[in-house]
Amino acid sequence: MNKDDRDQAVEATSVTKVFNQGKPNEVLALDDVSVAVAQREFLSLIGPSGCGKSTMLRLMAALTHPSEGTVLVNGKPADQARRDRDYGMAFQTAGLFDWRTVSQNVELPLQLMGWSKSDRRRRATEMLDLVRLEGFGGHYPRELSGGMQQRVAIARALSFSPSILFMDEPFGALDEITREHMQTELLRIWDETDTTVVFVTHSIPEAVFLSERVLVMSPRPGRIAAVIPVDLGERNFDTRESTEFFERVTAVRKALRQPDDGTGQLL
Amino acid sequence: MTERLRSVSPPLVVGIGGLLAWELVLGVVQPKGFVLPAPSAILASLIENQAVIVTAVQSTGFVVITGLLFGVTVGVLAALAVSRFRLADETITPLAVAVSAIPIIALAPIFNAWFGLTSPRSNQLVVTLLVFFPIFINTTRGLTDTDPDQIDLMRSYGASRWQITKEVRIPSAMPFFFTALKIAVALAVIAAIVSEYFGGRQDALGPLIVQNAGFARFAAAWAAVLAGSLIGIGLYALARLAERLAMPWQEAVNAGVDD
Amino acid sequence: MTATSTSDPAEYAAVTEELRRYERRQAARQAIRRVVVFAVFLVVLAFTYTGYKAFGTAVDDAQTHWPVVGSFLPRSDNLTMPPIPDIILEIAEPPQRGQPKVLGAFVFEAAMFTLREAAIGFFLGALLGIGIAIVLIRSKWLERGVSPYIVASQTIPLIAIAPIVVIWGRTRLDWLPFEWQDWMSVAIIAMYLAFFPVAVNGLRGLQSPRPEAFELMRSYAAKPRQELVKLRLPASMPYIFAALKLAATAAVIGAIVGEISAGVRGGLGRLILEFASRYTTGPERLYVSVLGAAALGIFVFALISLAQRFVRSARLQESEPA
Numbered sequence: 068m069n070k071d072d073r074d075q076a077v078e079a080t081s082v083t084k085v086f087n088q089g090k091p092n093e094v095l096a097l098d099d100v101s102v103a104v105a106q107r108e109f110l111s112l113i114g115p116s117g118c119g120k121s122t123m124l125r126l127m128a129a130l131t132h133p134s135e136g137t138v139l140v141n142g143k144p145a146d147q148a149r150r151d152r153d154y155g156m157a158f159q160t161a162g163l164f165d166w167r168t169v170s171q172n173v174e175l176p177l178q179l180m181g182w183s184k185s186d187r188r189r190r191a192t193e194m195l196d197l198v199r200l201e202g203f204g205g206h207y208p209r210e211l212s213g214g215m216q217q218r219v220a221i222a223r224a225l226s227f228s229p230s231i232l233f234m235d236e237p238f239g240a241l242d243e244i245t246r247e248h249m250q251t252e253l254l255r256i257w258d259e260t261d262t263t264v265v266f267v268t269h270s271i272p273e274a275v276f277l278s279e280r281v282l283v284m285s286p287r288p289g290r291i292a293a294v295i296p297v298d299l300g301e302r303n304f305d306t307r308e309s310t311e312f313f314e315r316v317t318a319v320r321k322a323l324r325q326p327d328d329g330t331g332q333l334l
Numbered sequence: 335m336t337e338r339l340r341s342v343s344p345p346l347v348v349g350i351g352g353l354l355a356w357e358l359v360l361g362v363v364q365p366k367g368f369v370l371p372a373p374s375a376i377l378a379s380l381i382e383n384q385a386v387i388v389t390a391v392q393s394t395g396f397v398v399i400t401g402l403l404f405g406v407t408v409g410v411l412a413a414l415a416v417s418r419f420r421l422a423d424e425t426i427t428p429l430a431v432a433v434s435a436i437p438i439i440a441l442a443p444i445f446n447a448w449f450g451l452t453s454p455r456s457n458q459l460v461v462t463l464l465v466f467f468p469i470f471i472n473t474t475r476g477l478t479d480t481d482p483d484q485i486d487l488m489r490s491y492g493a494s495r496w497q498i499t500k501e502v503r504i505p506s507a508m509p510f511f512f513t514a515l516k517i518a519v520a521l522a523v524i525a526a527i528v529s530e531y532f533g534g535r536q537d538a539l540g541p542l543i544v545q546n547a548g549f550a551r552f553a554a555a556w557a558a559v560l561a562g563s564l565i566g567i568g569l570y571a572l573a574r575l576a577e578r579l580a581m582p583w584q585e586a587v588n589a590g591v592d593d
Numbered sequence: 594m595t596a597t598s599t600s601d602p603a604e605y606a607a608v609t610e611e612l613r614r615y616e617r618r619q620a621a622r623q624a625i626r627r628v629v630v631f632a633v634f635l636v637v638l639a640f641t642y643t644g645y646k647a648f649g650t651a652v653d654d655a656q657t658h659w660p661v662v663g664s665f666l667p668r669s670d671n672l673t674m675p676p677i678p679d680i681i682l683e684i685a686e687p688p689q690r691g692q693p694k695v696l697g698a699f700v701f702e703a704a705m706f707t708l709r710e711a712a713i714g715f716f717l718g719a720l721l722g723i724g725i726a727i728v729l730i731r732s733k734w735l736e737r738g739v740s741p742y743i744v745a746s747q748t749i750p751l752i753a754i755a756p757i758v759v760i761w762g763r764t765r766l767d768w769l770p771f772e773w774q775d776w777m778s779v780a781i782i783a784m785y786l787a788f789f790p791v792a793v794n795g796l797r798g799l800q801s802p803r804p805e806a807f808e809l810m811r812s813y814a815a816k817p818r819q820e821l822v823k824l825r826l827p828a829s830m831p832y833i834f835a836a837l838k839l840a841a842t843a844a845v846i847g848a849i850v851g852e853i854s855a856g857v858r859g860g861l862g863r864l865i866l867e868f869a870s871r872y873t874t875g876p877e878r879l880y881v882s883v884l885g886a887a888a889l890g891i892f893v894f895a896l897i898s899l900a901q902r903f904v905r906s907a908r909l910q911e912s913e914p915a
Binding site: 445450559 | 626627630631634664665667668673674734735737738739740741742744745747748749750751752753756757838841842845846849850853854861862865866868869872876879880883886887889890891893894895
């Protein structure tokens with residue numbers, strides 16, 4: 068089946084977001100932004116601090132609402148998709164509940180959805196296996212390293228098999244070595260689960276390594292400055308050292324530095 | 335302006351609603367000699383007995399304010415002293431927490447014996463002790479609970495110990511201190527009044543409440559209670575004002591993005 | 594806590610087990626240290642007391658020569674400040690000639706009486722406090738409207754409330770299946786003091802989770818009740834536990850003062866009052882009963898602290914691999 072035949076996973080059309088409308092601290096976070104994410108695509112949003120990329124992600128997750136424009140997820144309004152639990156989410160701070168064990172943390176959304184105990188247990192074990200944390204189900208979050216906590220957060224986000232995964236700088240708090248390792252893991256998980264991923268990051272190499280397309284955003288008010296396609300094929304250890312990789316990184320870096328002309332020019 | 339109105343209106347609505355309900359219920363039910371008279375009766379008694387009540391407020395107020403000042407001063411100085419030595423903090427603070435579990439008010443009869451039945455010193459001592467503990471415990475926590483990065487920064491500037499205390503520890507201890515101060519203010523008023531029951535100046539609020547209650551003059555008793563509450567509320571407002579003046583940065587945090 | 598870099602579950606389990614054992618040892622060491630410090634404190638107190646008495650006539654001179662300063666100094670004669678050995682010996686004496694029980698037994702029984710009131714007041718107060726916090730979390734408007742009155746409720750002195758509660762209990766509760774006794778009213782008074790710290794801290798605890806945690810629950814389309822039970826309540830546990838210590842102390846105070854102002858017999862409050870009025874014929878008895886009250890307060894505090902430690906270690910036991 069042709070990818071174009073299905074609904075786009077995410078379709079944001081002419082979205083504008085204003086915070087504190089009418090008050091003295093009014094802020095225009097996003098200005099007429101349109102983003103389309105295809106099913107099973109891996110898309111990154113990158114931009115300087117305050118450019119609105121996290122806001123964009125939260126709009127897609129229906130955790131906030133646009134001042135103007137629409138956001139459709141899986142062909143439905145974003146809020147409906149949230150209620151239908153079409154997506155999972157991972158934040159920069161793993162956000163695990165300290166008082167629950169690792170396994171109980173992964174089971175949290177399943178519990179809320181009313182899954183039976185045995186089903187939950189089984190799924191949690193599967194997910195922990197998926198993120199290579201077998202055997203850690205009985206530990207508490209504070210006993211785990213940062214990278215491991217993030218893996219639990221990913222396991223939790225995918226536990227109910229959503230078709231979409233929203234990630235807001237999930238590896239931002241990790242050291243470089245763990246980060247690169249986690250990126251490879253994430254790609255493997257993406258491949259094994261057929262999920263659409265919208266990934267927000269600060270890091271240019273990370274965006275290039277992970278994605279098929281990189282959306283570069285301009286500083287506030289946020290607009291799409293450029294869309295950089297990344298065609299590096301199968302990623303492996305050598306990818307980060309290849310000339311093509313370096314060239315794409317440079318392309319993204321250039322796009323970040325260029326003054327915004329708002330036309331989303333392709334390079 | 336609207337912000338302030340919005341923050342004041344819910345308590346006002348609840349309060350006025352409550353008072354009205356109280357009046358109505360008592361007006362309808364009208365129990366004979368009920369111990370809790372209607373607000374209108376209490377207000378009337380307050381006005382009628384204002385001379386006696388004003389004297390009582392002065393007596394009790396004197397005890398409360400002096401006890402507060404003394405307790406706060408000793409508490410803060412002790413906190414500064416203890417926070418300087420980590421070993422002292424580890425031994426003394428848990429001790430203070432344990433000792434604060436003693437019902438201080440039970441010591442009132444002993445204090446009365448020490449200082450004489452009609453001397454206000456015993457009341458002042460009770461208030462001082464009750465105020466000392468929360469102030470000491472909280473301020474110590476505030477002084478020692480500082481961000482190690484900030485301390486390191488000051489050290490990298492070659493700051494002296496006192497400078498570090500002044501620039502980092504004291505400002506970060508202020509929220510803790512003011513929390514404790516607000517608690518202490520409420521405690522001080524009740525402590526003063528309850529200790530007056532055991533002994534102290536006979537023209538103060540405590541004896542006034544008890545005597546009126548004893549003669550079944552409940553409206554008058556509650557009028558005196560109300561007067562005591564007003565002292566507490568007034569002092570609390572002063573504490574909040576002091577808090578706002580001492581920590582202008584805190585207000586900015588509270589007034590932040592409301593999304 | 595997250596410093597280890599191993600990814601092997603077995604090794605991880607071994608390291609964390611050792612860490613837990615170490616923590617338990619530290620906790621035991623700390624407990625012993627605190628008991629020792631408290632004992633030292635008592636000794637210092639006793640020395641100060643006896644030392645002050647040794648100044649004897651100097652205090653009297655000061656009071657006559659400088660009356661203002663002198664008024665700050667307690668009298669140190671044996672009637673006002675009985676020597677410590679006398680106080681201790683009095684525990685074994687019957688409080689009145691011809692009484693079969695010794696003073697120590699009287700005080701202990703009275704303490705148990707008061708303890709019962711305080712315990713019931715504590716439990717009810719804790720429940721009430723948590724209940725209030727849960728209700729107030731539902732509506733910001735309600736929270737802002739009611740909170741000042743909750744604070745104001747604590748500014749009403751017990752000596753005013755206590756008689757009301759007792760009379761109300763005596764006259765208006767005849768519909769209950771059992772007979773309402775005065776000490777139950779005192780338990781209600783204790784509840785009145787105990788609920789406050791739990792309500793205040795409970796509210797803070799329920800509001801404590803980070804915004805991301807709330808967003809997570811929203812992304813799961815969780816209902817408010819689910820958010821309360823799965824996120825807010827567990828997050829508030831540390832806060833509530835801290836408040837329980839305060840609530841326990843408050844309950845004891847409420848019980849003692851409640852007894853006194855309500856005229857309830859059988860408890861420590863009444864005992865203290867009696868010995869205070871019969872002071873001149875035996876000051877030591879007052880001191881013993883007051884010490885009993887102090888001991889009760891500390892006992893309750895120690896009980897709660899132990900319970901806290903128990904709960905914490907019980908939760909750690911849970912974490913054995915599923």
